Amino acid sequence: MILPIEQTWLILVDLLTDLKRKGVDVPNLVNKDISLLKTSINFYKRDTTHPDMIKELERVNIVISKVQDELLTYAEEFGEGYQNSWIDKLRRANHGEEVYKEPDSHSKFLSGAPPGFSSAKIHLKTPIAEDRVQEIAEYNNIIIEFEDDVTIALYGDSENIKVALREFAPFFNE
Incomplete structure (x- = not known):
């Protein structure tokens, strides 16, 4: 099962991709943060009960909030409707709704590749x-x-x- 935080990560990657397609110059630090987030989420999933993993999840939540705020600020440039559509996706993911389907784990291709990448x-x-x-x-x-x-x-x-x-x-x- 795909975790809500993974859904949020996928939405943020999709938003980042869309903003770049629209010509927004997003700082490279955002790419670095998103990359490290995926690694941290996978690290957490290995053993969700271990105290170190719980600390890792806390750190992931802080970074994901920072990235989310920054990307939504860029989304605001394209109007309230555009920004609200992304906020709605993020809200649905936070409530545990599946916004993106879980990648097929039996695929020969890389699993978890962000949409459009x-x-x-x-x-x-x-x-x-x-x-x-x-x-x-x-x-x-x-x-x-x-x-x-x-x-x-x-x-x-x-x-x-x-x-x-x-x-x-x-x-x-x-």
Whole structure:
């Protein structure tokens, strides 16, 4: 089952995508926050009863509220109706309603890819510094998710992912 916080995350990614399509220059820090949120949500889901996981959920809620406020401020530029449609989706998700369907877990493709985003997964021979990966992600305006030390999922515009993959290419041989 998909958690309400995952629904909220999907809605925020969809809103971010729509704002970018409308030409809004959203700071790269928002992409970074959204990427880290997905990783944190997955971390929490591993054991929802563990005290460290509960602390992680508290942190996720703080960051998700910050991102939500920032994106809704940008949405306001396109009128009250536009902004209210996103607020309605977020409200429905917070009440546990399924706004987006849960991804098929048996799919051969990346699960959890945000609506309208392309995705890719890379497997490195050896781990690389998270700072370097985050730098490539920010520069190319993509969202990253670490699955483990050597597996990274990429989400974003197809062309941006292609450019990022070319930047990751030298790490495949290390």
